[in-house]
Amino acid sequence: MRVERTEMTIYPIILAGGRGTRLWPLSRADKPKQFLPMQDGGRSLFQATVGRHDGVEGVAAPWIVCGVADRFQVSDGLASIGVANATIILEPVSRNTAPAIAAAAEAIARQDPDAILLVLPSDHLIAPDAAYFETLKSAVAAARNGFMVTFGVQPTHPETGYGYVKAADGSACGDSRVRPVERFVEKPPLEEAVRMAADGAFYWNAGFFAFRASDVLAELAETAPDVAEAARRSVDEARAEGDAIVLDAAAYAAAPDISIDYALFERAKRVAVAPITCRWSDVGSWRAYWETLDKDDAGNAVRGKGLAVDTRDSLIVSDQADVVALGLEGIAVIAARDAVLVCPLDKAQEVKSVVAALKAGRRFELLDQSPTVNRPWGGFSSIMNGERFQVKHLFVAPGKRLSLQKHHHRAEHWVVVRGTAAVTVDEEVRTLTENQSTYIPLGAVHRLANPGKIMLEVIEVQTGSYLGEDDIVRFQDEWGRA
Amino acid sequence: MRVERTEMTIYPIILAGGRGTRLWPLSRADKPKQFLPMQDGGRSLFQATVGRHDGVEGVAAPWIVCGVADRFQVSDGLASIGVANATIILEPVSRNTAPAIAAAAEAIARQDPDAILLVLPSDHLIAPDAAYFETLKSAVAAARNGFMVTFGVQPTHPETGYGYVKAADGSACGDSRVRPVERFVEKPPLEEAVRMAADGAFYWNAGFFAFRASDVLAELAETAPDVAEAARRSVDEARAEGDAIVLDAAAYAAAPDISIDYALFERAKRVAVAPITCRWSDVGSWRAYWETLDKDDAGNAVRGKGLAVDTRDSLIVSDQADVVALGLEGIAVIAARDAVLVCPLDKAQEVKSVVAALKAGRRFELLDQSPTVNRPWGGFSSIMNGERFQVKHLFVAPGKRLSLQKHHHRAEHWVVVRGTAAVTVDEEVRTLTENQSTYIPLGAVHRLANPGKIMLEVIEVQTGSYLGEDDIVRFQDEWGRA
Numbered sequence: 026m027r028v029e030r031t032e033m034t035i036y037p038i039i040l041a042g043g044r045g046t047r048l049w050p051l052s053r054a055d056k057p058k059q060f061l062p063m064q065d066g067g068r069s070l071f072q073a074t075v076g077r078h079d080g081v082e083g084v085a086a087p088w089i090v091c092g093v094a095d096r097f098q099v100s101d102g103l104a105s106i107g108v109a110n111a112t113i114i115l116e117p118v119s120r121n122t123a124p125a126i127a128a129a130a131e132a133i134a135r136q137d138p139d140a141i142l143l144v145l146p147s148d149h150l151i152a153p154d155a156a157y158f159e160t161l162k163s164a165v166a167a168a169r170n171g172f173m174v175t176f177g178v179q180p181t182h183p184e185t186g187y188g189y190v191k192a193a194d195g196s197a198c199g200d201s202r203v204r205p206v207e208r209f210v211e212k213p214p215l216e217e218a219v220r221m222a223a224d225g226a227f228y229w230n231a232g233f234f235a236f237r238a239s240d241v242l243a244e245l246a247e248t249a250p251d252v253a254e255a256a257r258r259s260v261d262e263a264r265a266e267g268d269a270i271v272l273d274a275a276a277y278a279a280a281p282d283i284s285i286d287y288a289l290f291e292r293a294k295r296v297a298v299a300p301i302t303c304r305w306s307d308v309g310s311w312r313a314y315w316e317t318l319d320k321d322d323a324g325n326a327v328r329g330k331g332l333a334v335d336t337r338d339s340l341i342v343s344d345q346a347d348v349v350a351l352g353l354e355g356i357a358v359i360a361a362r363d364a365v366l367v368c369p370l371d372k373a374q375e376v377k378s379v380v381a382a383l384k385a386g387r388r389f390e391l392l393d394q395s396p397t398v399n400r401p402w403g404g405f406s407s408i409m410n411g412e413r414f415q416v417k418h419l420f421v422a423p424g425k426r427l428s429l430q431k432h433h434h435r436a437e438h439w440v441v442v443r444g445t446a447a448v449t450v451d452e453e454v455r456t457l458t459e460n461q462s463t464y465i466p467l468g469a470v471h472r473l474a475n476p477g478k479i480m481l482e483v484i485e486v487q488t489g490s491y492l493g494e495d496d497i498v499r500f501q502d503e504w505g506r507a
Numbered sequence: 508m509r510v511e512r513t514e515m516t517i518y519p520i521i522l523a524g525g526r527g528t529r530l531w532p533l534s535r536a537d538k539p540k541q542f543l544p545m546q547d548g549g550r551s552l553f554q555a556t557v558g559r560h561d562g563v564e565g566v567a568a569p570w571i572v573c574g575v576a577d578r579f580q581v582s583d584g585l586a587s588i589g590v591a592n593a594t595i596i597l598e599p600v601s602r603n604t605a606p607a608i609a610a611a612a613e614a615i616a617r618q619d620p621d622a623i624l625l626v627l628p629s630d631h632l633i634a635p636d637a638a639y640f641e642t643l644k645s646a647v648a649a650a651r652n653g654f655m656v657t658f659g660v661q662p663t664h665p666e667t668g669y670g671y672v673k674a675a676d677g678s679a680c681g682d683s684r685v686r687p688v689e690r691f692v693e694k695p696p697l698e699e700a701v702r703m704a705a706d707g708a709f710y711w712n713a714g715f716f717a718f719r720a721s722d723v724l725a726e727l728a729e730t731a732p733d734v735a736e737a738a739r740r741s742v743d744e745a746r747a748e749g750d751a752i753v754l755d756a757a758a759y760a761a762a763p764d765i766s767i768d769y770a771l772f773e774r775a776k777r778v779a780v781a782p783i784t785c786r787w788s789d790v791g792s793w794r795a796y797w798e799t800l801d802k803d804d805a806g807n808a809v810r811g812k813g814l815a816v817d818t819r820d821s822l823i824v825s826d827q828a829d830v831v832a833l834g835l836e837g838i839a840v841i842a843a844r845d846a847v848l849v850c851p852l853d854k855a856q857e858v859k860s861v862v863a864a865l866k867a868g869r870r871f872e873l874l875d876q877s878p879t880v881n882r883p884w885g886g887f888s889s890i891m892n893g894e895r896f897q898v899k900h901l902f903v904a905p906g907k908r909l910s911l912q913k914h915h916h917r918a919e920h921w922v923v924v925r926g927t928a929a930v931t932v933d934e935e936v937r938t939l940t941e942n943q944s945t946y947i948p949l950g951a952v953h954r955l956a957n958p959g960k961i962m963l964e965v966i967e968v969q970t971g972s973y974l975g976e977d978d979i980v981r982f983q984d985e986w987g988r989a
Contacts, residue, residue: 368833
C-alpha cells in the first residue's frame, strides 16, 4: 500500500466500474458512460466527478475503484486533468457497489480508521453550488456522529425510475441540513411517486454517500458479513501493479453482487439523508442527458455536428457525420462513426431493448468496442474495414510507446502524418517524421514510439487474412501486458 | 456522327442531365438521383431506364443526353450493364428538356427523319408489364399518325405536385389505348386535384413521350422556334469527343431554359395521351422512394445496414453506419458517410429547405461531392480528413489508368491492398502487388495504372498544406483532360 497517511480526513471514493449501456451507441463495453467526453470542454463525467471537490478544505486525494479493463482510461483521464495523487483500486472481477465500497473502506481504514469516506458514482452529473458545499459540511459532521449519510434530491416530477428516501424530524449533525431517515422506498408505481413527489419529506436517493471508514466496516460486518469478509481478505491479499492496487481475485470474487443500498442503508441503524438543491442528473438515458444540456429557443440541443431545421425539443449528438434533423419533435439522433440511433426522447429508456436485439444478432462489434479505442499509450480509430485489409488512425502520446510485438497474420504499413516516430523493426531502429513511412512485414518484431513533444499520428494500413486485435504477441510492455 | 442508320425505328432518348437535390444526402451535385444505386442489385434508375426496352422489337440503341460532368458515370453505367452501342450527346451547358430533346431529335432526324423518338427521363421508376408494351405499340402507332404522345398514369391519390392531362374521346392510333388530349392542367390546388383524381379522364403527366423526329422538329419550329434553331445550330457545329458528341456550346447556350411541356405539348395541335397502368414513380422524395420499396409487416423498408425496433412505416437507407430506429413512426433515416438526414416521410419534400440551409451556410462539401466519387478510371472514397493529411480509398478498374500528373502541394503514399498496380514515378515504372507500397514526392510526375484483371484497390495517404482536388497538373490523359 503505497499511499501515505495524510492529515486530511475526507476521502472521495469514486466508483468507476459501471458498465451502463443506456447511452448506446456512444457508450460501449470498452467505454462506459462515465468515460464519454459528454461535458463542456470534452470532459467526461468521471473527470468532472474527480474535480468536483478539488480544493475543498479537508478533502484528501481521490480513490478510484474500477475494473481492470478501465485502468488506463482512468489513469489517462486523471493525467489529462492534472491529477497525479489518486489511488486506483482495481476490481479483478465486476461486483456491485457494496463490495467496491467495502474494499476501498478497508484499504483506507488501515491508514486512517477515522477517515470520512465520500462515496461518489462517477457517472452522475452534479453542478455544485454554495449550498451543496454547506450541505457537504453538515453531512461530514453527521458522519462524524456515526451516521451513514445518503444524499437526496428534491423531486421535480414523479419519477418511477428512482428509489426514494423519507426524512424524519430532527437532525443528524446539529443543524437542519441532515435529517435522520424514516424509511427507504424502492422504485415506486406512478401513483405512489406522485404522492411522494408532492409530500415534501421524500427525496430521490441520489446514489452518493458519506460515512466514517471504521463505522461502515463495522456496520457491514453486521448487515452483510460476507461483503465485509470478502473486502477484508481481498485487501489483505492485494498486490501493487504499476500505480494501481489490484484486489485479490479469489477473495473479491467471493463477495455477493449486492448494492450498498441493500447491503447497508436499508438495514443499518443510524441512517441520515442530506438533501441537495443543486442541479443533479443520473444521466441515465439520452433524455436525461438532453435535460442537462443548454438548448436553443426551440428546445434543441446539438453536440458536435448537427443542424436542426423546423425541429423542436430534440437532441443531436454527432462527432463525425453532419446530422440534419428536419421537421422532428422530441427525437434523439445519436451518431457514432459506425452506428446511428434514432428514437423519441420519451422512449430513450428503451435503448436497452436495442442492446438486447444487437446481442441477439451477435453484433458484438457494435456493443463491445468504440470506434475510437483508448490505450495507455494513446489509442486508435478504425477508419476503414476492407475484406483483407483495414485502415487505422493511431495516436501516440509524447514519450509513450506501444509494446514490442509481432503478428502472425498481418503486415502493417505506417505513414507518419503528424509528429515524430521511433520505429523498431527487428534489429533496426529508425526515426520517421511527417510524411515518411515504413513497412512491418508479417512476423517482424516491431515497436512504435513517440520520442517527441507533440502527439504522434500514424495512418496504419493492415493487410492479411486475419486482422483481429488478438493476433498479437507482446515481448515487452510498459504496462505489464507482455 | 458515328452512329449508323439502322432499320429500326424507335429511338430511346434518355434524358440524364437532371440535378435533383430532393434525395439529399445521397444525391449530390456530382451524383444526381438517376446515378444512385437505388434499385435491386445496386442498379441506378439510369441503368434501369436504359434496360427497360432492351429486346423490344423495333427499338434501336439508346441515345443519352447528359451534362459534360456526367459523361463518365453515364459511360461507366452503360458499360457495367453491357450496353456498348449507345450514343451520348453532351450538353456543354445545362438547359431544360425542350432543348435537350430538340438536339437529340435533330441529330437523329439527320440519319432517319421518320425515326420514332421515345423520350425517357432517366430518374423515374417504371416497372413495365405486358400492358405497358401494348400501350407502347399503340403510342408508336399514334406517333406514326403524327401525334405528339405523352404517357399518363392513372392517379392513385389527389397529388398536388404533378401536372395532369385530360383525355378526350376518340383514338390517336386506331385503338382505345391512346386518346387525344383535351387539355393540360398545371400542378393543381388540392380541391382540384381531388376532383381530377376521381374523374377518370385525368392522368398524371408521367414525363415521357413519343413522337416522330421530323414532326417534333417541325412542331417546335412553330411553337418554340428559338429552341429549334439552337438545336439545329448546336448539332451543325457539334464535335466528336471520344465516344460522345458534344453540342456546340455557343449555339446550345442560346436555347431558352424551357421544358418540353411548355415548349411543345401545351401549344401543339395533335397531342395524345397513352395511359399506363404499371407501377410508376418519379422518385421525387424519400417518401416516394419508400413507396416504391418492398416493406416488412410493420411497413418498414431497410436498404443497407439498418435495424427497426418497435418502429412502423419508416425508411432506413445506410451503406456505412448501422442505423437503429427505435420507437419511430413514419420517419426516414438516410445515412451517408459524411451526413445523416432524419425527417418524417410526410415532410420529405422539405429536403429542399435543408439544401437551401446548407447552401446558406456554405457547406458545399455536403452538397457538391459524394463521399464516393466516380471517375472514368474507377473512383475514390474519402475515408479520413485530417488537418494536414487525408486518407482515400482508390479503386482502379482492370486495364484503366489515371492521368500522368503532379501536385504542387501534396505528397502521396500508396499502399496496394488488392490487385496489381503499375506505378510511374518520374522516370521509373514499378509493379506493386498486394501489401506493397510506394511514395510519390511532392512535385513528382506520376501515374497509377491497373494492368491486371481484377479491381485494383489502393489506400492513399496524402500529406501537405493544401489537399484540394484542384491541385493537379495533368500531362497525359485518356479522356482528354490534360
